[in-house]
Amino acid sequence: MNAPRRLGLYGAGLAALFAATFALAGAVVPDDTAAAWSSARSAGAGEAGTDAGHGGMVDGGVVDDGMVDGGEAAAPAGHGSGHDAAAVRGLGLEQDGLLLSPVSAPAEVGEDGTLSFAVTADGEPVTAFATEHDKKLHLIVVRSDGTGFRHVHPTMADDGVWSLPWTWAEAGTYRVYADFVPEATGENVTLSRTVDVAGAVEPRPAEEATASDTVDGFTVTLDGDLTSSGESVLTVRVTRDGEPVTDLEPYLGAYGHLVALRAGDLAYLHVHPEGDEPEAGAVSGPEVAFVTRAPTPGRYLLYLDFKVGGQVRTAHLVVDAH
Ligand SMILES: [Cu+2]
Known part of the structure; x- marks a missing residue:
């Protein structure tokens, strides 16, 4: 068997594999998530993203760049x-x-x-x-x-x-x-x-932006703009019954831990707390500041873990980055 023919068969096999993968992904993953994966693949493959199953997919690097490991989007270090x-x-x-x-x-x-x-x-x-x-x-x-x-x-x-x-x-x-x-x-x-x-899934409507959340009587309010143009400071303020909470306890090396995910594809943002690491036994509040930057404009899901009275609670906020 000559080399081009072998490659052709190999390509056909890969194309079939990925057609099957996409059929499965379409069944269990929200459309916008699948679309994000597709556009990541397209970005790495030129026009190939619209041509899945007909040879565009088998070009070297296409599979790695978008489908499997996030490719250049996930590993931009060194640019x-x-x-x-x-x-x-x-x-x-x-x-x-x-x-x-x-x-x-x-x-x-x-x-x-x-x-x-x-x-x-x-x-x-x-x-x-x-x-x-x-x-x-x-x-x-x-x-x-x-x-x-x-x-x-x-x-x-x-x-x-x-x-x-x-x-x-x-x-x-x-x-x-x-x-x-x-x-x-x-x-x-x-x-x-x-x-x-496995189990019945009830799709939920996309979340609206909300800069405040109340959990167990603690109200967390977000101040500051998330932007894609540069790092910005996001400040969360914790109150209880309208009074500032000043006994936030250290949790994971700060007075709170913030996770930020991009709505639609759940890309993970690097967020770091502002200020020095708390000393053992110290308390703070009502404000905790974090520094981050959005990779793109759009909606982001924020989850703040904070600790009061030895108990960790999670507040959920939704913000739009510009
Ligand atoms: Cu952790």
């Missing part, structure tokens, strides 16, 4: 441009040569089990992680519509497998992010995979 600070991240299972293994978790709603995974490099589990925000690894889980947010900290066994007890409260497609700093590079990495949970 040295002003866009680096707003890099899109967390949309793929690979970054900087590190891979997120398949995520094992209960398959159905209400089934008690274990969520587990490993981070690998060159086929070997990674076991050396630097401490960042008080933890070696931060696990974020959220459903495709932004509901069901959880921010938790699994433990790692000697073989590099991270795990924690897990039960799903609702069916749907979830994105699972591992946010960590490998000791080998000292560079922050965010990897993710999607996990499907």
Whole structure:
């Protein structure tokens, strides 16, 4: 068999594989999420994105660049441009040569089990992680519509497998992010995979922008503009019954921990707290400030974990970046 013919058959096989993948994705992933994946693929493949299944997909690099690991969107480090600070991240299972293994978790709603995974490099589990925000690894889980947010900290066994007890409260497609700093590079990495949970799914309408949320009697209000043109300061203010809360306790190396995701594709923003790390036993409030930058204009889902009286609560805010 000559080389061009072999390549042609290989290409046909890949095209069939990806046609099947897209059929599946269309069934379980919201249209806007699939569209984002498609446009990422198109960006890396010129006109190929409109030609799936007819050869455009098999060109070298196309698959890696959009479909599987987020490609250039997820790994822009080293370009040295002003866009680096707003890099899109967390949309793929690979970054900087590190891979997120398949995520094992209960398959159905209400089934008690274990969520587990490993981070690998060159086929070997990674076991050396630097401490960042008080933890070696931060696990974020959220459903495709932004509901069901959880921010938790699994433990790692000697073989590099991270795990924690897990039960799903609702069916749907979830994105699972591992946010960590490998000791080998000292560079922050965010990897993710999607996990499907069987059961009836009730689609929810897209969320409206809201700069305030009340949880357990604590009201969290956001001040400051999220922008794509540069870093900005977002300040959250916590009150209870109209009174400022001044006994916010340190949590994950700050007086609160903020996760920001882009609505539509759940791209993960890097957010860092402003100010020095709190000393043990110190309290603060009612305001906590964070610095971040949106990768694009559009709607973003914010989740603030804060700790009062030894209990961590999560407030949910929705903001539009310009
Ligand atoms: Cu964490």
